[in-house]
Amino acid sequence: MFDWLQNLLLPVENPSVTQSIVAIMLAIGTGIFLGRLKLGKITFGVSAVMFTGLFLGHLGYRIQDGILDFIRDFGLILFVYGIGLQVGPSFFSSFRNEGLKFNILAVSTVLFGGLITIVLFRLTGLKIEDLVGIMSGSVTNTPGLGAAKNTIEEIKNSFPNKTFDDPTIGYAITYPLGVFGIIGTIILSKLLLKINPEVEMRKFRMSKINQELPLIHKKMRVTNPEYFGKTLHQVIKDFGHEIVVSRLKHSGSDAVQSPTLDTHLRDRDVLMIVGLESHLDEFIQKVGRPSTDLFIESDSDIRKKNIFVTKPSAVHKKLSQLDLYNTYDLKVTRVFRAGREILPRPSLELFYGDILRVIGSREAIEEAEKIIGNSEKKLLEPDFLSLFGGLLLGVILGSIPIVIPSLPVPIKLGFAAGPLIVALLISRYGGISFIHSYINNGAIYFMKDFGI
Incomplete structure (x- = not known):
């Protein structure tokens, strides 16, 4: 009565496609379960799938050669592509710090x-x-x-x-x-x-x-007569470090505004400034003193909101091109990308999935959302066009023959290096045309664990 179930689950010498898939699922499922078990303080994680596969192979389970080749190569491609997307934003910048040392150590x-x-x-x-x-x-x-x-x-x-x-x-x-x-x-x-x-x-x-050195914000009051009447552009240029003045309140007034670089400073103005802590402390010491003013934080007309970059009209545009302040009276105080905080320079190019922290009125924020997107739901949906487009480019790059005269056959980057290099470049430069770099963390972890 249950012969069909035995044929499906028990090992056979020449398995069908269905039997091969069952063997793969059995190895993966059992391996992941065993990988979660603790031996003291040790867990094997996805490595347990390898041990399960060895044991099932010993019991006589087999997989069709074509299916085995596909699973092995496609898993490898997913793994290295996921790694490349995850580390790409910090990979190139790390060479300025300890990254060069780590890469030399790895090559050695x-x-x-x-x-x-x-x-x-x-x-x-x-x-x-x-x-x-x-x-x-x-x-x-x-x-x-x-x-x-x-x-x-x-x-x-x-x-x-x-x-x-x-x-x-x-x-x-x-x-x-x-x-x-x-x-x-x-x-x-x-x-x-x-x-x-x-x-x-x-x-x-x-x-x-x-x-x-995460970005922080501080409040200060302008008390140095040397800066009375000067524009913010003049003051920040004279200071020499990058900071953002997100809010300003003139002395004797309760009105809070989002200043421009052309705004003139007055005696006892209260500023909300954003930047690195050491730079802010130096700026406060130079221009004035710390402030405890509460009105600059509680103004009902000024709102703070994070906006997700999800519309093509904003992707790969510089902040200066969007010109949110002159168009919508909005101030961008920070940009979040791949877990990092970036100071919003006018030359900063926006990538799909970036988060802009803006300050302005509710109406201005709503208007800006129409061109920037702010669709968190869209970020949660898998973009298969970007994913498989990037994988295709990686496979093509890995298949290019490189002729070296001293070798009998051309060498190729293969399925490991090709997709990895493409993923690093896409992640670093935010994508190529319709292929963008953003994939949510859950999908990346799936690609890495399933692939390996």
Whole structure:
């Protein structure tokens, strides 16, 4: 009666498409469940899927070759593309800080691993493709395995009479050792070096706060006669650091306004200023003194709101082109992008998904929303055109043959490097035409975890 269920769930030597899909879902579902279980303070996460797959393969479960190739390559593409979109905004800017050091360290690690592989090849007599799989598995480098398999396929196409071992076998053998080795090294290092993870995490968070220097706002009163009668443009230019004056209230008045660069300062004016804390303190000391005025925060005619950039008419436009102040009497005080705060310079180019913090009247904000968008619902909807358009560009880039005279076959970036480079560039420059860089965090985490 239940023969159909047995045929569907039990291992067979020549599986159908449906049986192959069931085997994949069984490995993923069981692996994710086991990955959530705790062994002491340790969880294996998505790595447990690998162990589940090994066990199911031992029991005799098989997957059709075509489906296996598609799942493996498509998963790799999703993984590296998701990584590229997530780190793109900070990847290039990090070279000005510690990013260069980290990249040099990463390249050195890869070169050292390659050197060890060559030495083992000379000493052991093992095939190079087996050693590449062993190296990839020992450091749990799935994209490296994908690149190796793509290279072998290209060589096979050029030299059909040659045979090569499958590097996946070496990868599967050493991957568990790589996972346990990394976990063991972390535990051993913590014990030997007497590291307290909670203390180190607090130090790391404090260092990130000091590096990123979040934007804040402060109130001040103009008391330095040197700046009476000068425009905000003159004062800020003389100051030398980038700050934004979001609100202004003249002395003796309860009316709060959003000033322009042409607004003249008067004696005892109260300003709301936005910028880095050190710059604000220096500006206050130079121009006046701190203020405790409450009217500048409580004015009923002036509102503060975050507006999402979702309309094509605002994407890739500079703030100076939108000219929100002269058009709608709105002041942009901050721009939020990929978790970072950016000071709104006139030359700043807006990307899809950016958040503008504006100050102005309710009517002005409503008018600005018509050209900027402010559709949070639209950001939650998956944009498949951008996603698959970017993936297509990545696959095309990874498939371009690069001829090097000393090599027997052209080299290609492959499914690992091609989509990664495209994702980094799209994320850095906000997209290409209809392909934009914004994908919500939930979708990115899905791409990374499902892909790996």
